[in-house]
Amino acid sequence: MSNISPVLNLFSTPGKVAVVTGGSRGLGLHAATALLLSGCSKVYITSRKASACEEAVKALNSIKGITGKAISVPADISKPEEITRLVKEIAKDTDHVDILIANAGATWGAPFGTWKKEYWDKVMTLNVTSVFLLAQEMTPLLAKNATIADPSRVITTASTAGLKGFSTGQNATYSYSASKAAVIHLTKHLAVELGPKRILCNAIAPGFFPSKMANALIDIYGGLEKLSARNLNGRLGQDDDFGGVVVFLSSKAASHINGVVIPVDGGNHLVGDIFRPDDEKPKAKL
Numbered sequence: 223m224s225n226i227s228p229v230l231n232l233f234s235t236p237g238k239v240a241v242v243t244g245g246s247r248g249l250g251l252h253a254a255t256a257l258l259l260s261g262c263s264k265v266y267i268t269s270r271k272a273s274a275c276e277e278a279v280k281a282l283n284s285i286k287g288i289t290g291k292a293i294s295v296p297a298d299i300s301k302p303e304e305i306t307r308l309v310k311e312i313a314k315d316t317d318h319v320d321i322l323i324a325n326a327g328a329t330w331g332a333p334f335g336t337w338k339k340e341y342w343d344k345v346m347t348l349n350v351t352s353v354f355l356l357a358q359e360m361t362p363l364l365a366k367n368a369t370i371a372d373p374s375r376v377i378t379t380a381s382t383a384g385l386k387g388f389s390t391g392q393n394a395t396y397s398y399s400a401s402k403a404a405v406i407h408l409t410k411h412l413a414v415e416l417g418p419k420r421i422l423c424n425a426i427a428p429g430f431f432p433s434k435m436a437n438a439l440i441d442i443y444g445g446l447e448k449l450s451a452r453n454l455n456g457r458l459g460q461d462d463d464f465g466g467v468v469v470f471l472s473s474k475a476a477s478h479i480n481g482v483v484i485p486v487d488g489g490n491h492l493v494g495d496i497f498r499p500d501d502e503k504p505k506a507k508l
């Protein structure tokens with residue numbers, strides 16, 4: 223006789239309290255939606271623009287059938303003092319957090335020869351430093367209700383750019399790929415540090431998903447159809463692909479998974495991707 227829980231209990235987040243950075247749109251909004259639909263009681267979403275957070279919260283709270291609620295806490299988490307304020311604001315409303323989705327991120331593209339330190343700093347600060355500072359400041363709230371049987375979760379949004387994907391040419395994204403490789407390793411380091419505190423830390427590495435950030439790149443690299451066709455499974459990421467893996471990693475089903483990175487890209491991380499605008503294909507040397 224096996225002690226398997228009913229499937230719906232395994233793959234859900236009943237009554238859990240979650241925080242989603244970059245929750246106002248794109249992958250963060252998919253994560254917040256999926257977490258509410260899977261049973262979270264509170265989902266705090268944060269991004270710089272208060273109006274975007276308010277709009278997202280309004281849409282999230284109108285989802286049919288949810289029992290939890292979305293709450294807006296705008297903050298610019300590229301600034302350490304704003305991370306401190308964000309955590310304090312959340313702590314006014316809840317004595318614990320079960321799930322942190324460290325998802326907010328930025329990119330920068332420029333040709334190799336014109337690359338500037340400021341492009342480097344902006345991306346590394348948000349994509350790596352803020353993930354560390356947020357995990358550090360959120361740890362007391364994450365540890366509060368965490369147990370061996372029911373551990374809390376930190377889930378970072380990395381990218382296949384941190385595994386084996388490179389954008390080059392006019393839109394080369396050196397700091398982005400370096401930051402995503404760094405956040406994957408940081409997540410593993412956090413898993414070692416926080417595992418004993420009953421906080422599991424895992425990374426998701428999406429391939430291309432249409433979003434405000436990705437759409438400009440999708441256009442530069444030939445459009446949706448072309449990029450879909452070059453993916454091993456013939457398509458790009460969809461809302462459920464990200465929401466589904468967020469719920470899995472947040473759920474009882476993943477309560478013994480710590481320090482992994484899950485690519486969500488139809489398998490393209492296996493072959494590697496080099497993205498270069500069409501009109502910049504390297505000329506063969508005679």
Ligand SMILES: NC(=O)c1ccc[n+]([C@@H]2O[C@H](COP(=O)([O-])OP(=O)(O)OC[C@H]3O[C@@H](n4cnc5c(N)ncnc54)[C@H](OP(=O)(O)O)[C@@H]3O)[C@@H](O)[C@H]2O)c1
Pocket residue numbers: 243244245246247248249250268269270271274297298299300325326327328348379380381382427428429430431432433434435436
């Ligand atoms: N879409 C893809 O193809 C793809 C693939 C791999 C990885 N990713 C990763 O997925 C994550 C989400 O990207 P996305 O595609 O959903 O991009 P997006 O649509 O541009 O969303 C980015 C989110 O982050 C917020 N944000 C940006 N800077 C912030 C800051 N300083 N402080 C707080 N919030 C900030 C934005 O809101 P505000 O502008 O209001 O601050 C927005 O909510 C990123 O880490 C990205 O690197 C995306």
